[in-house]
Amino acid sequence: MEIEEKQAEVIDHFVKQVSAQKGSALGSVFVEATSHPSLFAFSEILAVPTVAELEGTDNSVHLEMLRLFAHGTWSDYKRNSGKFPQLVPDQVLKLKQLTVLTLAETKKVLSYDQLMRELDVTNVRELEDFLINDCMYAGLVRGKLDQLQRYFEVQFAAGRDLRPGQLGSMIQTLSNWLATSDNLLVTIQDKIKWADTMSELDKKHRKELEDRVMEVKKAVSVKTASRPILTSKGSMKSTLNLVE
Amino acid sequence: MASSSSSGLTFKLHPLVIVNISDHYTRVKSQLSLPPSLTSTSSAATSNNNNNNSNGGENNQNPPPRVYGCVIGVQRGRTVEIFNSFELIYDPSTRSLDRSFLEKKQELYKKVFPHFYVLGWYSTGSDAQESDMHFHKALMDINESPLYVLLNPAINPAQKDLPVTIYESELHVIDGVPQLIFVRSSYTIETVEAERISVDHVAHLKPSGGSAATQLAAQLTGIHSAIKMLNSRIRVLHQYLVGMQKGDIPCESSLLRQVSSLLRRLPAIESEKFQDDFLMEYNDTLLITYLAMFTNCSSTMNELVDKFNTTYDRHSRRGGRTAFI
Numbered sequence A: 001m002e003i004e005e006k007q008a009e010v011i012d013h014f015v016k017q018v019s020a021q022k023g024s025a026l027g028s029v030f031v032e033a034t035s036h037p038s039l040f041a042f043s044e045i046l047a048v049p050t051v052a053e054l055e056g057t058d059n060s061v062h063l064e065m066l067r068l069f070a071h072g073t074w075s076d077y078k079r080n081s082g083k084f085p086q087l088v089p090d091q092v093l094k095l096k097q098l099t100v101l102t103l104a105e106t107k108k109v110l111s112y113d114q115l116m117r118e119l120d121v122t123n124v125r126e127l128e129d130f131l132i133n134d135c136m137y138a139g140l141v142r143g144k145l146d147q148l149q150r151y152f153e154v155q156f157a158a159g160r161d162l163r164p165g166q167l168g169s170m171i172q173t174l175s176n177w178l179a180t181s182d183n184l185l186v187t188i189q190d191k192i193k194w195a196d197t198m199s200e201l202d203k204k205h206r207k208e209l210e211d212r213v214m215e216v217k218k219a220v221s222v223k224t225a226s227r228p229i230l231t232s233k234g235s236m237k238s239t240l241n242l243v244e
Numbered sequence B: 001m002a003s004s005s006s007s008g009l010t011f012k013l014h015p016l017v018i019v020n021i022s023d024h025y026t027r028v029k030s031q032l033s034l035p036p037s038l039t040s041t042s043s044a045a046t047s048n049n050n051n052n053n054s055n056g057g058e059n060n061q062n063p064p065p066r067v068y069g070c071v072i073g074v075q076r077g078r079t080v081e082i083f084n085s086f087e088l089i090y091d092p093s094t095r096s097l098d099r100s101f102l103e104k105k106q107e108l109y110k111k112v113f114p115h116f117y118v119l120g121w122y123s124t125g126s127d128a129q130e131s132d133m134h135f136h137k138a139l140m141d142i143n144e145s146p147l148y149v150l151l152n153p154a155i156n157p158a159q160k161d162l163p164v165t166i167y168e169s170e171l172h173v174i175d176g177v178p179q180l181i182f183v184r185s186s187y188t189i190e191t192v193e194a195e196r197i198s199v200d201h202v203a204h205l206k207p208s209g210g211s212a213a214t215q216l217a218a219q220l221t222g223i224h225s226a227i228k229m230l231n232s233r234i235r236v237l238h239q240y241l242v243g244m245q246k247g248d249i250p251c252e253s254s255l256l257r258q259v260s261s262l263l264r265r266l267p268a269i270e271s272e273k274f275q276d277d278f279l280m281e282y283n284d285t286l287l288i289t290y291l292a293m294f295t296n297c298s299s300t301m302n303e304l305v306d307k308f309n310t311t312y313d314r315h316s317r318r319g320g321r322t323a324f325i
Helices: A002-020 A024-035 A043-047 A060-071 A073-077 A089-106 A111-118 A123-137 A168-241 B015-032 B036-046 B099-112 B133-138 B192-202 B212-247 B253-265 B272-316
Strands: A109-111 A141-146 A150-156 B010-013 B068-076 B079-087 B116-126 B147-151 B164-174 B175-185 B187-189
Touching: A002 A024, A002 A043, A002 B036, A002 B253, A024 A060, A024 A089, A043 A060, A043 B253, A060 A089, A073 A089, A073 A111, A089 A111, A089 A123, A089 A141, A089 A150, A089 B253, A109 A111, A111 A123, A111 A150, A123 A141, A150 B253, B010 B015, B010 B164, B015 B079, B015 B116, B015 B133, B015 B147, B015 B192, B036 B175, B068 B099, B079 B099, B079 B116, B079 B147, B116 B133, B133 B175, B212 B253
Parallel strands: B010 B079, B010 B187, B116 B147
Antiparallel strands: A109 A150, A141 A150, B068 B079, B068 B116, B147 B164, B164 B175
C-alpha cells in the first residue's frame, strides 16, 4: 500500500518531534502535522505519552483537534467549531480528504449530493475537481466517477486511524470471510466429486451398452448362419408361386 | 556425505535445466527399452552417453541408466545462476570423459551466449555417490569449484518439492586426511517469462481430450487451490488481529489501517445491476445447454426411427429377395 509507505517516514519524523517537546509547543507541532500534505495517519502521534498528558490541561484543545483529524469529519468540526482552534486552509483541505475516506468506509457508492453536503461544496465541477486532484492523485481513493447518474463508485480507499471499537468489527468481518471461503471450498470439493462420479456412471453405462450391442451382434451372426436354409426354401416357394 | 553448505553462495536454478536433464534421462531410458536387437546397435551409436548395456530381455530390471552432462550459467558475486545444460559423453566404468566433445560444445555455446561459463555438471540418481567425485575432480580444471546437480528420476507422488539437489564440494578433514566431500546447498527457482509460460502450459496439459466431466473437474481443482491459498492468508490475518485484540501482539496502526481498507473492499460486487446481469447470463447458458440437448435428442430419435424403418420394412419383403446378408 503506497500511502502507508509514503507516510511511514513522515510519521517517524513527527513522533520524534512530539516526544521531544511538551505542553504548548506540541500545539504548533500538531498544526504542522495536520497540514502536511502526505500525512493522513495520526494514531501513532496520539500514542506518544507526552501527547496523552495534554488531556485535561489548557492545551487539550489541540489534543481534541488532533483527535478530530484522526477520527472525525468536516461536519463534526462545523457542529462543534467552538471546541477546536481555527483551522488553516491546509488543514481544512486535509479534513475534507479525511471526510471522504470516512464516507467511503460505510458505502461503496457515494452520491454527489451526499458528498456535496458533507464537504460543503456547491457545484459538481468543484466536487469533481476536489475528488480528482486531492483524493485520487494523492492516492487516497481509487474509483469511478459517474457524472450522468451522479455518483462516485469507490473501489479502494485508504484506511483511517482505527477507533477503539473498530477492531472488534474488523475481526468479525474477517471471520465471516473465512467462514464463507471455507464453505466455498467444501462446495467445490463436492462438485468435483459429483463430476467424477457422473463421468464414472457415464462410462459404465456406455460400456454396458457396448456389451449389449456385441451380444446382439453375435446373436444375429448365429442367426444368419442358420438362415440360408430358410431363405432358399423361401426362394423355392416364390419361384414355385411365380411358375404357377 | 551430505551436510549443509557453508560457502554462502546463493543458487538460482532455471526450469530449463531441470527439463533438459529429465529429457536426456527419458531419451536414454526409452532407447534402452527398445527390443533387444535394436538395443545393442542403437544405444551405443545414438545415445549420448555410455551406460551399462543391459543384455536383451531384462529391460526394466537393471538399475536405471545414469546420464551425465554439464550445466552452464553466470556467476555474479555470490549469486550463481544456472541457465542451461548440455549432455556429455562419460563412461563410468573407464572413467573417461570425452574432452574434445566438451570443448567443442563449450565453444559453440560461447558463440551464442558469451557470458555463460561451465558452472558444473549434472547426473541422475537418488543420492550422490563416491564415484561421482571422480567426475567432479575431472571438471575441476575447467571450474575450480564445480556444482553437482542431482535429479532423482523416481516418481514419488507423495513428494511435495522438486527431486533436485545441488551439491558443492568442500575440503573437510576426515580421520586426519583432507578429503573433498559433497555438501548439499539450497537453491531457488528463477524463471524467465518464456520459461514460466511453457511450464504453465505443460502443467495444464493433462486433461486435454478428456471428457467434459474431467475438464470440469480440472478447472474446479484450479479454483479450489486458488481459494485455499486465499483462505490460508485470511486465516493468518484473522489470527493476527485476534492476537492484537487480546494484547499478545503490540498494536501496529499502519497495518491495522491497511487491513481496514482491505476489508472495506469486501462486498466486492453487490449492486443490483450485477445481480441482474449475472442472472441473465446464467439463464442464457442454461437455455443454450437445453437447446443443445434438444438437438442431440431429436437427432438420436431420428436415427432410431430410420433404423427401425429399415429393419422392419425389410421384414415384409424378405420373401421376394435372395439373401444378401
